[in-house]
Amino acid sequence: xxxxxDWPFEAWLKxxxxxxxxxxxxxxxxxxxxxxxxxxxxxPLAMRKADPIKLEDDYEQFR
Numbered sequence: 001x002x003x004x005x006d007w008p009f010e011a012w013l014k015x016x017x018x019x020x021x022x023x024x025x026x027x028x029x030x031x032x033x034x035x036x037x038x039x040x041x042x043x044p045l046a047m048r049k050a051d052p053i054k055l056e057d058d059y060e061q062f063r
Contacts, residue, residue, distance in 0.1 A: 015039070 012035065016027040020038070030038075 012039075 013024060013027055016022040016030075016035075017024060022030075027035075
């Protein structure tokens with residue numbers, strides 16, 4: 001048994017190619033730091049409880 005984490009490289013490769021338009025070789029030549037920076041920037045943030053209320057208020061303001 002190893003102490004290494006189980007990295008989801010197959011899923012990441014699919015995201016890189018199908019959603020981000022990278023070639024497989026571009027993905028495999030990318031560092032983990034670059035990959036995390038690239039995917040974290042495009043990942044949507046979770047909404048907090050107050051966010052839908054603010055969104056509704058903003059919508060009402062411009063109606």
